[in-house]
Amino acid sequence: MSSKYSVLTYESDIYVKRNWINLGDYVQSTAAKQFLPSVDTFIPRDHMNAYHGDSVKMIMNAWYMDLPENFPPSDAINPLYVSIHINSTIVDKIFTPESIAHFKKFQPIGCRDFYTRDLLISKGIDAYYSGCMTLTLGQTYKRDNVTDDVYFIDVMYDSMTLSELVRQPLRFGKRLLNGRAFEFAHRSKVLKKHFDAELLKNAKFETQIIPYISAEEGFKLADDFLRRLANAKLVVTSRIHTALPCLAMGTPVIFVNGGFKNKIDNCRFDGLFDFFNRIDVDANADSTTNFEFNGEKIGMQSKISNKTLHHDYAEQLIEKCRSFA
Template sequence: MQNTNNSEQKFGLMVYPANPTYNVGDYVQSLAAKQYLPKVDVFVEREKLKSYKGDDIKMIMNGWYIHNPSEFPPSAKINPLWVSFHLNANAKDKVLTPETIAYLKANGPIGCRDTYTLNALQEKGIDSYFSGCLTTTLDIKYKTDKKSDKVYLADPLFLLPHWGKMMYGPNQFIKAIISGDIFRFGKRKRILKQLLTDEFLETSEYVKHKLSGSHSEERRFEEAESILHKFAAAKLVVTSRIHCALPCLALGTPVIFINYGFNNSSDMSRFSGISDLFNTININDKGEVVANFDFNGKIGVDSKFENPTRHVEMAAKLKEKAYAFVK
């Protein structure tokens, strides 16, 4: 049994592989967990959880699981708090082995980030509940009353090809040629011009969530913090990244999520129960636009939008659970 005295108790924090890039949104999720920890003694890679052989640690196990199902369930040396857990549709059947089901039952109740994960666990008789995402508690450390006039485009319509995406590496360029994406470059620009005023497009700052895998772990956390500080002080953010939209809810920054092209089972499982938490513009394959808020057809630098508050109660419960786990 682990010692729960915080002067001796050790804590772990999740980090992630990069091949050849990493998603800074993963590190935003780890920063959400880090807020609650008195210290970080060790980084544990998400894809090597079962192989962990270090000291006994406590870890908040929020986030997306998993590329390597053979590394699940985690090592017994990890004392977990399972909140904001997303079991991706692509991995579900490989992950939910009898061993994993027994593990999750022994370490429940399991807080699920989305309703897809909730249903998948409950079908296996695992005690679970809809917790929402821990990034909706980032106000603890990163919220500020000092707002600027800056507006940001954070990877909007990132599924559509664009030159920034091609710069991820030569393989991306080759894939674009083979798939024919290179002939669809104009579509992204057309949709953005349909939704955003010219002034917004000309004055906004572009923020990328996919960054170079050559960054050290320290640099990756610095990049995530830099992005959060930008969003916290922003006047308005437009994005297609859920780990931009959810943090903006916590930071009190108006945010609009553009939902386009997320049609595969992996994306749909991630969005289940989440996309209604923020102002969302849905665009179907025919180009038809439907919003879940009062949208007049164009977003400008002076547009006024208030975020929904449906996340507030869930965020309060997440804070309570995380603080209790650490203490």
């Protein structure tokens, strides 16, 4: 009997109630989907334990998870664990005896960051650094109709402007207490230092955070997003699931490493930063670059060449996923 296949989705009451999702989650699932001969069912990441349908094979690249009490998954799921991240915020909840036994059953576990790899190893689980599945998206998305579009996507998204803070009074109050309220000019300071006025005027500023949508809509939006990124002139971002796909597709990309002040963000990046052309920003918004470009500032005519350190990891992920499917 032929195998059936599934992909992870982000449909859950927890997302309905907060009424937003990160489109990067569907970018990750799109990366897994491209290797499957069919998609016979969708399974929500945070409710994998409740799946009771036919046995399915599933590539399990994801951030684990908003409801850690719902791990491990159903026995009806045959998983390939690559490119997983276990966030530091749920470590004390996810590692039950049942979860550890589950990971050991399907080891070795591929991890998208060093933090997760080392964490699993500390629990006696065979784990290795795999990189992120989004590094394989060049298999499907080709740079074949390059435009003059420059995208700034969630640059320094946690260093909010004054107008952004005013719309979120609770967050503004917290930042007054912790001393971060006066970071509202940090993003502007960094952008004006490194990019010329013409480029900033003509660029498109977007966010990965979107209103809650169905899985079908999520995959459609992710597809459109990736097609636009594939043919962009330049992408500047502080989102790894914008930056990594750009590397995969050959789109010039700059990762702005700044404004991350909490452990949810920081533990996700170890092992990925070296892949990127970066603008590194300190707590005072002083910044430096780790790459070269022509001119004093980056403009529409600047030539930006991506690094190639990710290539071997992408090739290994492609081979592993093809063998699994």
